[in-house]
Amino acid sequence: xxxxxxxxxxxxxxxAVVFLPLAGAVMLFFVxxxxxxxxxxxxxxxxxxxxxxxxxxxxxxxxxxxxxERVSWIAxxxxxYSIGIDGISLPLLLLTxxxxxxxxLASWKAIEARIREFMAxxxxxxxxMLGVFVALDLVLFYVFWEAMLxxxxxxxxxxxxxxRLYAAMKFFLYTLVGxxxxxxAILVVFFHGGxxxxxxxLSRVGYSPTVQNWVFWAFFVAFAVKVxxxxxxxxxxxxxxxxxxxxxxxxxxxxxxxxxxxxxxFTLPMLPDATETFTPIMVALSLIAILYGAYMALAxxxxxxxxxxSSVSHMGFVTLGIFALNAQGIEGAxxxxxxxxxxxxxxxxxxxxxxxxxxxxxxxxxxxxxRPMPRFATxxxxxxxxxxxxxxxxxxxxxxxxxxGTFLWSQAAAAIAALGVILAAVYLLWxxxxxxxxxxxxxxxERLRDLNLREMATFVPLVVLVFWIGLFPNPVLxxxxxxxxxxxxxxxxxxxxLAVPNP
Amino acid sequence: xTLPLSDLTAVLPELIIVAAACxxxxxxxxxxxxxxxxxxxxxxxxxxxxxxxxxxxxxxRVSAFSDLxxxxxxxxxxxxxxxxxxxxxxxxxxxxxRTERIHLGEYYGFILLSLCGMMIMVSATDLLTIYLGxxxxxxxxxxxxxxxxFEARSLEAAAKYFVLGAFSSGILLYGxxxxxxxxxxxxxxxxxxxxxxxxxxxxxxxxxxxxxxxxFGFKxxxxxxxxxxxxxxxxxxxxxxxxxxxxxxxxxxGAFLRVxxxxxxxxxxxxxxxxxxxxxxxxxxxNVVAIVQTNIKRMLAYSSIAHxxxxxxxxxxxxxxxxxxxxxxxxxxxxxxxxxxxxxxxxGAFAVVAMLRKGGLEGDEIEDxxxxxxxxxxxxxxxxxxxxxxxxxxxxxxxxxxxxLFMAAVKAGLTWLAVVAVxxxxxxxxxxxxxxxxxxxxxxxxxxxxxxxxxxxxxxxIVLASTLAGVIxxxxxxxxxxxxxTYAVLSLK
Numbered sequence: 001x002x003x004x005x006x007x008x009x010x011x012x013x014x015x016a017v018v019f020l021p022l023a024g025a026v027m028l029f030f031v032x033x034x035x036x037x038x039x040x041x042x043x044x045x046x047x048x049x050x051x052x053x054x055x056x057x058x059x060x061x062x063x064x065x066x067x068x069e070r071v072s073w074i075a076x077x078x079x080x081y082s083i084g085i086d087g088i089s090l091p092l093l094l095l096t097x098x099x100x101x102x103x104x105l106a107s108w109k110a111i112e113a114r115i116r117e118f119m120a121x122x123x124x125x126x127x128x129m130l131g132v133f134v135a136l137d138l139v140l141f142y143v144f145w146e147a148m149l150x151x152x153x154x155x156x157x158x159x160x161x162x163x164r165l166y167a168a169m170k171f172f173l174y175t176l177v178g179x180x181x182x183x184x185a186i187l188v189v190f191f192h193g194g195x196x197x198x199x200x201x202l203s204r205v206g207y208s209p210t211v212q213n214w215v216f217w218a219f220f221v222a223f224a225v226k227v228x229x230x231x232x233x234x235x236x237x238x239x240x241x242x243x244x245x246x247x248x249x250x251x252x253x254x255x256x257x258x259x260x261x262x263x264x265x266f267t268l269p270m271l272p273d274a275t276e277t278f279t280p281i282m283v284a285l286s287l288i289a290i291l292y293g294a295y296m297a298l299a300x301x302x303x304x305x306x307x308x309x310s311s312v313s314h315m316g317f318v319t320l321g322i323f324a325l326n327a328q329g330i331e332g333a334x335x336x337x338x339x340x341x342x343x344x345x346x347x348x349x350x351x352x353x354x355x356x357x358x359x360x361x362x363x364x365x366x367x368x369x370x371r372p373m374p375r376f377a378t379x380x381x382x383x384x385x386x387x388x389x390x391x392x393x394x395x396x397x398x399x400x401x402x403x404x405g406t407f408l409w410s411q412a413a414a415a416i417a418a419l420g421v422i423l424a425a426v427y428l429l430w431x432x433x434x435x436x437x438x439x440x441x442x443x444x445x446e447r448l449r450d451l452n453l454r455e456m457a458t459f460v461p462l463v464v465l466v467f468w469i470g471l472f473p474n475p476v477l478x479x480x481x482x483x484x485x486x487x488x489x490x491x492x493x494x495x496x497x498l499a500v501p502n503p
Numbered sequence: 504x505t506l507p508l509s510d511l512t513a514v515l516p517e518l519i520i521v522a523a524a525c526x527x528x529x530x531x532x533x534x535x536x537x538x539x540x541x542x543x544x545x546x547x548x549x550x551x552x553x554x555x556x557x558x559x560x561x562x563x564r565v566s567a568f569s570d571l572x573x574x575x576x577x578x579x580x581x582x583x584x585x586x587x588x589x590x591x592x593x594x595x596x597x598x599x600x601r602t603e604r605i606h607l608g609e610y611y612g613f614i615l616l617s618l619c620g621m622m623i624m625v626s627a628t629d630l631l632t633i634y635l636g637x638x639x640x641x642x643x644x645x646x647x648x649x650x651x652x653f654e655a656r657s658l659e660a661a662a663k664y665f666v667l668g669a670f671s672s673g674i675l676l677y678g679x680x681x682x683x684x685x686x687x688x689x690x691x692x693x694x695x696x697x698x699x700x701x702x703x704x705x706x707x708x709x710x711x712x713x714x715x716x717x718x719f720g721f722k723x724x725x726x727x728x729x730x731x732x733x734x735x736x737x738x739x740x741x742x743x744x745x746x747x748x749x750x751x752x753x754x755x756x757g758a759f760l761r762v763x764x765x766x767x768x769x770x771x772x773x774x775x776x777x778x779x780x781x782x783x784x785x786x787x788x789x790n791v792v793a794i795v796q797t798n799i800k801r802m803l804a805y806s807s808i809a810h811x812x813x814x815x816x817x818x819x820x821x822x823x824x825x826x827x828x829x830x831x832x833x834x835x836x837x838x839x840x841x842x843x844x845x846x847x848x849x850x851g852a853f854a855v856v857a858m859l860r861k862g863g864l865e866g867d868e869i870e871d872x873x874x875x876x877x878x879x880x881x882x883x884x885x886x887x888x889x890x891x892x893x894x895x896x897x898x899x900x901x902x903x904x905x906x907x908l909f910m911a912a913v914k915a916g917l918t919w920l921a922v923v924a925v926x927x928x929x930x931x932x933x934x935x936x937x938x939x940x941x942x943x944x945x946x947x948x949x950x951x952x953x954x955x956x957x958x959x960x961x962x963x964x965i966v967l968a969s970t971l972a973g974v975i976x977x978x979x980x981x982x983x984x985x986x987x988x989t990y991a992v993l994s995l996k
Contacts, residue, residue: 147896154943172936184925
């Protein structure tokens with residue numbers, strides 16, 4: 001291919017990774033009821049296996065798109081099935097393939113009704129999310145972006161809690177209103193950027209300030225709803241509380257990342273001037289999200305709500321890092337996206353494990369679990385510490401980089417964001433103290449089973465990742481280094497010369 | 504006056520349809536009641552033959568009967584769409600009519616006659632000929648709307664449709680007569696010439712323009728001429744409702760585009776603003792009122808109003824004063840594309856509604872869909888796909904249709920219109936998804952006795968399979984349809 005920003009390989013590797021789950025979903029309808037769970041697990045694991053070579057073969061020295069494929073899809077206007085990955089999308093892609101098998105395991109017993117449809121819906125979700133992370137054509141991106149809504153709507157609405165109808169509809173309408181504006185913004189960019197939907201080509205066009213400003217806000221609504229940024233976050237607690245465990249994990253770990261990914265892939269490269277103009281507003285909203293989310297998390301009696309609000313706070317760090325607009329901030333943001341995916345996903349799995357046993361998500365009903373469930377308590381403590389950013393765990397690296405990046409942009413902003421870290425310690429440790437070590441008040445938690453083998457199999461890989469990234473983050477950071485630097489140069493912002501601290 | 508053979512070949516499909524209609528009506532009395540299916544198959548054969556003829560005429564441009572009708576790719580496109588809609592309607596009627604105990608032979612005759620009227624509408628280049636086509640279509644539809652003759656609602660629908668329809672036809676005819684007064688002819692070409700030189704300084708022309716907008720606005724059911732739609736759609740037999748919602752709307756759009764772009768193109772500056780207002784009002788009202796409906800047919804009626812509003816975006820784009828060449832082509836072709844896509848998803852949705860109709864019981868309330876996913880998983884899944892497509896969510900055809908319309912709007916600089924449209928498309932997702940919610944997320948009430956039988960038949964399977972295939976395939980690979988519509992538009996003057 002003549003395009004210098006693109007590297008091609010022979011085997012359609014990405015297509016295989018993206019569409020294997022979809023094929024698996026179809027296959028589920030042809031296997032025996034008793035084999036549905038195993039089939040789904042095998043498909044999800046196979047997809048993980050298929051995606052690992054991407055990491056090994058990935059060339060971290062170049063910001064170019066790798067493993068690209070391009071086939072003409074619609075002739076007029078020219079829309080291509082054009083996919084590829086760079087250092088920003090690779091970690092998210094791997095996160096998706098990594099978490100899906102764990103979600104399948106987490107739903108093993110938790111979902112009883114219509115297991116076939118549930119597993120199929122999850123695998124369809126996986127295809128749509130992977131598609132979002134690899135798409136290099138705006139329309140293709142949009143198709144995957146929206147195609148995900150219906151499966152998620154069904155996961156919340158069919159398999160969710162008592163108030164699921166309200167939560168599902170709220171989730172759907174919020175995200176739909178956001179994304180329809182994205183469609184119009186895509187069309188505007190198309191006509192102002194030389195009649196192409198190619199993301200890489202569109203990123204090289206200089207748009208007029210008026211266009212940039214309008215498109216910026218259209219993109220903003222679409223991505224901010226997904227992230228979710230304050231004040232568009234109100235769908236999140238409802239959706240999380242009602243969704244089944246695997247749905248919550250998908251939502252928190254992967255769906256929310258798509259919004260942040262959108263900022264990195266669209267807003268920054270295509271609209272550099274508008275980005276610089278509106279950065280103060282974005283930073284302010286991120287800070288509000290960090291503090292407001294943490295403050296709300298303090299007040300929650302429902303574990304899922306607590307973690308949902310902590311997500312709002314943590315995602316505030318991600319957007320803060322992105323709009324710090326320097327290498328440290330953005331690398332921290334991408335790393336924090338992965339970290340949040342691992343840690344918050346794990347915390348939701350913990351809540352799921354509790355709920356399977358006591359059928360309550362209330363902190364008060366689940367006090368003092370350390371005695372009957374020591375393994376569970378250990379896992380919970382690890383993830384809580386990771387979530388609050390204890391040094392040695394994954395989140396510390398990400399949050400630290402974000403704070404460094406923010407510090408370079410504005411010391412005051414960094415100081416305020418640091419308050420969020422402290423608040424996180426407060427609400428998480430308080431939660432752990434009550435759930436793991438609190439006094440059981442009348443509820444019979446004495447005879448609860450500890451984690452079984454299947455559950456340990458879901459938690460152990462996550463624990464490994466927590467410490468691996470926490471102690472040795474370089475593999476992940478190196479992979480994204482070239483791409484992030486390219487993005488920064490592209491946005492044409494002044495390079496900040498400060499060595500990346502290596503914790 | 505001799506009739507050249509070329510004139511007859513130009514209207515060969517119409518002749519075949521009329522002959523088939525007469526044959527069906529003639530054979531009906533001697534066909535035993537249990538064999539009425541044969542008449543349906545006969546009608547389908549005639550449609551298949553016509554489809555073959557029309558496809559082979561696709562590249563022609565023949566003006567016949569001294570410029571009364573024109574056979575061009577534009578007309579052929581609409582005709583093919585109309586065959587498709589009629590064929591699927593007939594297929595879905597077989598089992599449905601039996602469930603409703605109104606399986607009569609003349610039903611198929613009237614469908615064919617109505618189709619013939621529609622075909623004349625889309626190929627006529629003369630206002631009076633268009634008017635004749637409209638009347639042939641409408642008179643047959645009045646009868647079909649009242650086909651459940653034992654049911655008061657059906658009769659009410661027919662009466663309402665007839666009174667309002669006749670009234671709007673009168674208005675249209677009055678507009679035509681005024682135009683004749685100004686131009687001295689009812690040929691679109693002559694009108695275009697007269698209008699081009701005169702502009703709007705003639706008050707008769709202003710009145711004529713308004714009357715034509717009212718007349719056509721009634722036929723395509725746009726606000727504020729939409730009042731008849733919910734009542735008629737609700738009361739008419741479901742298969743007839745599907746036919747009206749798809750075929751009659753497509754034919755009316757076909758004639759409407761030709762009249763306003765070819766005949767009254769010189770007055771663009773004047774009707775452009777009018778349609779802009781109508782377009783926005785239609786999208787707003789159709790979508791908002793659909794939210795509160797409890798009857799699925801009424802909901803689909805309001806949704807069809809809203810969809811006419813979306814389609815009008817393309818008309819507005821084509822009518823923009825500066826719109827020339829590529830923009831106009833995109834505007835008109837996106838309307839055609841949208842109506843083709845709309846045909847598949849709407850026919851599919853109505854087919855599911857018709858299928859769920861239980862003998863003797865109502866199957867038309869949205870509440871009747873409660874827990875359908877447990878009782879009839881396949882029917883529920885089909886309805887899910889059609890609802891998602893109607894809401895315009897990828898990867899279904901509904902998204903592709905909206906995508907081209909919005910692209911046309913943005914290209915013409917009407918970004919704000921596209922924004923209004925997408926926001927109301929998001930509103931529409933609420934009521935479409937409510938059907939999904941009722942089907943998938945509510946448990947069915949305890950059913951006493953065996954499950955009610957579905958009005959299912961092999962023919963219905965064909966309808967559902969082909970509409971599903973259309974919705975999915977056009978969503979994934981719209982290229983053929985896009986090139987056909989683009990090709991067809993180029994023949995429009």
